Amino acid sequence: MVVELMNCGGCKERFFREDVVRGEVISLLNRMWHKEHIQCVFCKLTITDERYFRSNVDPMKPACYACHIQTTHPACVGCSLPIIERGLVAFDRLFHIDCFRCAICHKTIPQRRGFYERDLMLYDESCYMMYIKDLPPDEDAPPT
Template identity: 25%
Template sequence: MVQVCAGCERPILDRFLLNVLDRPWHVKCVQCCECKAKLTEKCFSREGKLFCKNDFFRRYGTKCAGCLQGILPSDLVRRARSKVFHLNCFTCMVCRKQLSTGEELYVVDENQFICKEDYLTKCQRKSFKPHYNLNSL
């Protein structure tokens, strides 16, 4: 009996096949549906599609409130209130300095921050007003 590949739906005539999600696959068809990387050891699936770890978390993982991309388990994050940010996304919107926990900063928009120095400069110019102030996250 010839098995049909769950990926390309063509018969598997190769000597080796892989069983993924309880279905047979060509070895070459077991690849991430986003980046086409071969999934040799670990793969993640959702809705019958296969993903590499990075693409899986990018798509289905917790989203960063800054860039709205998924957060990978290996990413460093900052938490502010109920939100999670990539370390790189938790920056002052003016000088792009990375903000750290415990630092005085100001929330301008839901997900935008400004460091104290820039806040004071801007505020003196009265060019914008932050909604509220967050001390020591």
């Protein structure tokens, strides 16, 4: 592992002995950085909480926690936010458990219960049987 000790990974300026003595310089991603110059490669905000990750666009630049999650975790079909812990797959689409909702009544559809899909819309069993089941294939679903 080669660590570049001469210039800051952010500002590219040379380090001064005083910077190192005051603890204003840290090693990150095989480079040395002034603490205040550690910026997220995506959002450009200074990373202050020491939760930085190697970015997937430039391995020599850090990403903040929020951008790391946004760029490395799959998005929920229901809300478009990343799925961090648990999700569920239905009809080859990924959902947060709380976003797996009926298009008519908007109630969360319990796992391992009956649910249906039509025209990329999800329905719990009762709404599907009541409103959707007998519609001809070319008609739109009822308003949500």
